[in-house]
Amino acid sequence: MHGTILTLLKRYVQTQYDHSTWVKLVELAGLDRVDFDHKNVYPDEHVYALVGHAAEMTGLPAGELHEKFGEYLVPDLMYMYQKLLRPEWKTLDMLEHTELTMHHQVRKEHAENSPPVLEVTRLGPNELMIDYVSPRRMSGLAVGIVRGLAVYFDEADRIDVMPTVSEEGERVRIHVRRR
Ligand code: HEM
Structure with a gap:
């Protein structure tokens, strides 16, 4: 997935929730070593893992997120x-x-x-x-x-x-x- 989508997902979580929520999310998704940059392309699995854990953390269905x-x-x-x-x-x-x-x-x-x-x-x-x-x-x-x-x-x-x-x-x- 286009890095722009991932960097905006990061900003979305940081602004709608807070920075520590983002840190927790990347840890749960096993992505704490990944540096998200708009110029790169990332595996789709990164997005699935982040949204999946965000759904668990917030209690909202993935579709709604x-x-x-x-x-x-x-x-x-x-x-x-x-x-x-x-x-x-x-x-x-x-x-x-x-x-x-x-x-x-x-x-x-x-x-x-x-x-x-x-x-x-x-x-x-x-x-x-x-x-x-x-x-x-x-x-x-x-x-x-x-x-x-x-x-x-x-x-x-x-x-x-x-x-x-x-x-x-x-x-x-x-x-x-x-x-
Ligand atoms: C407004 C202008 C738009 C721009 C600049 C734009 C750009 C992008 C970009 C950069 C991606 C990532 C692609 C990738 O990583 O392979 C993407 C994905 C996506 N776009 Fe757009 N898009 C636009 C409008 C739309 C519209 C109008 C829709 C639907 C009504 C849409 C639906 C999606 C969906 C659902 C994805 C996620 C990937 C997928 O489902 O396969 N986009 N778009």
């Missing part, structure tokens, strides 16, 4: 890849273009990067369907990112995000509607 973390990621991701944004885009346009802009760029940056394939079907001006496909089974993160984008584009009170099947699978359809 993924959602919260996804929401938190958005401002930084948007800042990092701002050159690819178009000023007229709002939440649904951003989702429609992620695969060919942001995730396309991420794949180009490093051969080991493998963001999920997001097949997005625009059903109308105010509605679309995301087909998430990834062996990482992190569609909760996708749901959180959609919520974060709605906040970013100042549409949080109008955007509904509805996964149509359990969020734990490799293939998850997410219905997004603007009221």
Whole structure:
């Protein structure tokens, strides 16, 4: 997994909880010797171990943690890849273009990067369907990112995000509607 995601996970735990929680988490995950840097790519197992232990520590299900973390990621991701944004885009346009802009760029940056394939079907001006496909089974993160984008584009009170099947699978359809 892209080092940016891991360094943001570290910052998320440090700011939402505190630094000692992060220290405890990396110890439990057996990762206390790993130096997380945004320029590196880390085994996916590091993320699974960190989120798994975070779920145990907080009592929150891993899916819920993924959602919260996804929401938190958005401002930084948007800042990092701002050159690819178009000023007229709002939440649904951003989702429609992620695969060919942001995730396309991420794949180009490093051969080991493998963001999920997001097949997005625009059903109308105010509605679309995301087909998430990834062996990482992190569609909760996708749901959180959609919520974060709605906040970013100042549409949080109008955007509904509805996964149509359990969020734990490799293939998850997410219905997004603007009221
Ligand atoms: C806003 C612009 C976005 C940027 C800059 C971005 C960037 C990234 C990056 C760098 C990764 C790590 C990839 C890797 O380590 O292989 C990633 C993973 C991921 N992205 Fe995006 N992303 C964006 C939007 C989205 C959107 C809109 C969704 C879903 C609606 C999404 C869903 C995910 C998920 C679920 C992962 C975790 C890995 C997986 O499930 O396989 N991203 N993204």
